Structures are given as structure tokens and as C-alpha cells.
Amino acid sequence: MITTSIEHHAILHSCEELERQGIETTVVPVRRDPDSQGMVDPEEIRRALRPETVLISVMHANNELGTIQPIAEIGRIAAQAKVGFHCDAVQSAGKVPLDVNLLGVDLLSISAHKFCGPKGVGALYVRPGTPLERRFYGGHAERDRRPGTENVPGIVGLGKAAELSRKLLVEDAARIRALRDRLETSLLDRISGARVSGDRTNRVPNTISMTFSGAGGEALLISLDLQGIACSTGAACSSGSTEPSHVLLAAGLSADDARSSLRFSLGRGTTAEEIDYAISVIPSVVERLRALSPRTSEASRDSHAALAAPSQ
Ligand SMILES: *Cc1c(COP(=O)(O)O)cnc(C)c1O
Numbered sequence: 001m002i003t004t005s006i007e008h009h010a011i012l013h014s015c016e017e018l019e020r021q022g023i024e025t026t027v028v029p030v031r032r033d034p035d036s037q038g039m040v041d042p043e044e045i046r047r048a049l050r051p052e053t054v055l056i057s058v059m060h061a062n063n064e065l066g067t068i069q070p071i072a073e074i075g076r077i078a079a080q081a082k083v084g085f086h087c088d089a090v091q092s093a094g095k096v097p098l099d100v101n102l103l104g105v106d107l108l109s110i111s112a113h114k115f116c117g118p119k120g121v122g123a124l125y126v127r128p129g130t131p132l133e134r135r136f137y138g139g140h141a142e143r144d145r146r147p148g149t150e151n152v153p154g155i156v157g158l159g160k161a162a163e164l165s166r167k168l169l170v171e172d173a174a175r176i177r178a179l180r181d182r183l184e185t186s187l188l189d190r191i192s193g194a195r196v197s198g199d200r201t202n203r204v205p206n207t208i209s210m211t212f213s214g215a216g217g218e219a220l221l222i223s224l225d226l227q228g229i230a231c232s233t234g235a236a237c238s239s240g241s242t243e244p245s246h247v248l249l250a251a252g253l254s255a256d257d258a259r260s261s262l263r264f265s266l267g268r269g270t271t272a273e274e275i276d277y278a279i280s281v282i283p284s285v286v287e288r289l290r291a292l293s294p295r296t297s298e299a300s301r302d303s304h305a306a307l308a309a310p311s312q
Contacts, residue, residue, distance in 0.1 A: 001055040002026045002048045004040050004069075005250035006062050011088055012246075015057075032252030038065040038198045042073040049077075055084045060103070061092035064234055064247040064263055065198030066207030068096065075104020084130060090114050090122075094165035095173065095204040106130045112154065116268060117161030121154030168268065176266050177205035179275045183264065184208050190283040197251055197261065208264040209248070211257045215289045218242070220262060223285045229278055231262045 003015055005027050015025040026048040031039045040058055056078050061068050071087055078085035086107035089098055094115025100108055107130060111122040126132060132145060139147030165172075187210060188194050197209040212220065217233040224231060234245035244258035253261065264278075 001057065002028060002045060002053060003057045004028045004030060004059070006030050006038060006040075006065070006067075006247045007057070007059050008063055008088060008090070010090075011057055011059070030250055036199050036202075038062060038067040038247070038251040039202065040069050040074070042070050042077055045074050046077050046081075049081050049083065053081065053083050055086060057086040057088065059091070060087050060089040060098070060108075061095065061204045061207075062198070062247060063091040064207075064245055065209050065251065066091075066203040067198045068092065068202045068204060071103045071105065078106075079104055092204055094161070094169065095206060097169065100125050100127065107132075112158035112161055115161050115165045118154050118157035121151055121158050123158060172268055173205045176268075176270065179270060179272060180206055180208060180264075180266050183266075183275050183278060184210070186279040187282060190279070191286050194286075197248060197253060206266040209261060210264070211253065211261040212286045212290075213257055213260050214293055215260050215286045216293055217260050217262055219289050219293075220260075220285065223289065224262075224282065227281050227285065229281060231264050233259070233262060 001015065001018065001023060003011055003025060012027075015027070019025055028040060028044045028048055031037060031041060045056060045058070056074065058069055058071065058074050060071055075085055084106050085104065086109070087103060087105040089108050090111045091114065092098060093110040098108070098110075105125070106127040108125040109122060110125075113119040126145075134145055134147075136147050139149075141147055141150055184196060187208075188196070191212060193213055195211045195213075197211060221231065221233050234247070244253075244255045245261070248258035248261055249255065266275075
């Protein structure tokens with residue numbers, strides 16, 4: 001099978017298990033140039049195809065960078081080669097329109113809690129005729145694909161969340177994008193050397209991945225948390241891990257920069273007041289941590305000399 005270096009561990013760890021079972025996986029790298037950082041090049045997918053390839057799995061929106069991948073193009077490549085195509089759309093459901101026919105996918109997965117639904121329930125779209133083997137045994141539920149009595153409250157919750165997301169999507173996306181852009185430009189203006197990772201054009205409207213070299217992501221995360229600002233140093237699911245994000249490394253960041261990066265995510269409940277508050281707090285927290293950091297590199301020490309000098 002073929003997948004990419006920026007997938008969620010839900011995919012990468014599954015591929016590792018398949019490797020143990022003797023199924024070879026080609027992990028395609030992503031682009032590192034600033035204009036399309038973190039993007040999968042469909043031609044790389046085409047080059048990775050082999051006569052025995054059975055499945056391609058590429059995510060729609062990346063959960064750390066927000067980059068939206070060229071799924072429709074990859075879908076055409078998969079169809080031409082008659083290879084099954086799965087798309088992890090967990091991060092894009094509720095944020096951008098999803099149409100399984102336009103995307104050309106055979107399988108597409110979403111998770112309710114990422115679009116304001118309940119935790120513990122997701123959905124897998126299966127294009128009619130897609131051969132699927134059962135992974136669990138012990139019952140005939142869900143068309144023999146997954147045993148166990150269905151979680152009806154969860155399923156109803158997912159359906160309701162999907163209905164609301166569909167209704168509110170256009171309005172939500174415009175409002176959230178405006179707030180996100182204001183937060184992003186304000187932080188870039190006020191924090192020297194701050195950089196945004198990922199393709200800034202092809203991106204879901206709610207995500208910012210920003211590097212504050214020399215500030216230390218973990219310390220930043222804790223300081224901001226104490227001030228009431230919740231963000232993350234990578235995938236929320238990896239919190240507690242001290243490893244730098246595999247996504248940021250794959251997108252070309254150094255381990256130090258990956259460790260000095262934060263992800264800000266906005267949602268339906270985010271208000272303009274909260275964004276103003278974040279803009280007023282984050283720059284001074286970054287300055288303070290940079291001045292304290294023993295790990296500040298020579299280069300960034302020079303560019304932040306003005307900040308470091310006044311601290312006694
Ligand atoms: C959150 C997430 C997952 C995992 O979904 P859970 O239902 O939280 O386990 C998988 N892929 C992506 C892209 C995600 O953002």
C-alpha cells in the first residue's frame with residue numbers, strides 16, 4: 001500500500017502493523033518548499049504504484065498544518081490504476097465541503113467529535129463494490145463488517161452534528177477564517193522571527209501552525225495554559241510526548257523548530273474577544289520565554305538580542 005509521511009498515527013501505526021503482517025507500505029514524502037510546504041505531490045503517488053499495490057491512503061486535511069491535499073487528483077490516479085483509495089477526512093469534516101464523488105475516493109473516514117459531535121463514534125463511507133474484509137468477529141452488525149450492537153446515541157449524535165455542520169459550514173468557515181487570519185497576521189507582526197508552517201493557501205480555515213524559535217513549545221504551552229489559552233505542540237492525541245511532531249519534521253522543520261512550534265485551532269465557539277485576548281498575551285509570553293531559554297541558538301539570540309538584553 002501507499003501512504004504519506006504526514007498521516008495521523010491512526011494511519012501510520014496501522015501501516016506499521018500491516019508491515020509486521022508482511023504487507024509492504026511505501027511512505028511518500030511531502031513537499032518542503034515554502035509555497036507548498038506539507039503538500040503531497042500526486043506524481044509521487046503515481047511513481048510509488050506497483051503492479052501489486054492494493055490501497056492508497058492519503059489524508060484530506062492535515063491535523064497539524066491544516067494543509068488540504070490534492071485528493072481529487074490522487075483519486076484519478078488511483079482509479080486509473082484500479083487501486084483502492086482511502087481518505088482520512090477526520091480533520092476536514094465540518095470545515096470544508098466533502099463530496100466523495102468529486103474526491104474520487106472508495107473509502108472515507110470521519111470522526112464525530114472533530115465536528116462538535118459526541119466522542120467515541122465515527123463513520124466510514126464505503127463506495128458500493130469496494131471489497132472490505134471484516135476486522136472483528138462475533139456478530140453480524142453493520143452489514144457484517146463490524147460486530148457489536150450499534151451505539152445508537154452516538155450514531156444519532158454524529159448525524160445531528162453532520163446536519164448542523166452542513167447548515168453552518170459556509171457561515172462558520174468565513175467567520176473563523178477571518179478570526180484565524182487576524183490572529184495569524186497579528187502574531188507575525190508582533191513576534192520577531194515567528195513563522196507559519198504549511199501551505200497557507202490550501203488550508204482549512206481554522207488552523208495555524210506557528211514556530212517561535214528559541215521559545216520552547218512545551219514551556220510556551222504551559223505558560224499560555226496558565227493564562228487561559230489552550231493550544232497544542234502537535235497532534236492533541238500526542239500530548240505528553242516529548243518527541244517532536246513527525247508532521248513538522250516531514251515538512252522540513254528542524255527538531256528544535258518543531259519543538260518550538262504551536263498549533264492554534266479555532267472553532268464554532270471561538271469569539272473575537274478571545275482572539276483579541278490571545279493577541280494581547282502571546283507576544284509577551286514568547287518574549288519572556290526566549291529571554292529565559294538556555295537553548296536559544298546563537299542565530300536567534302542575535303535576532304532577539306533586544307529582547308534578551310533588558311532581563312537582569
Ligand atoms: C483526530 C484524528 C484522527 C483520530 O480520530 P479519533 O476519533 O480522535 O481517534 C485521525 N485522523 C486525523 C486526521 C485526526 O485529526
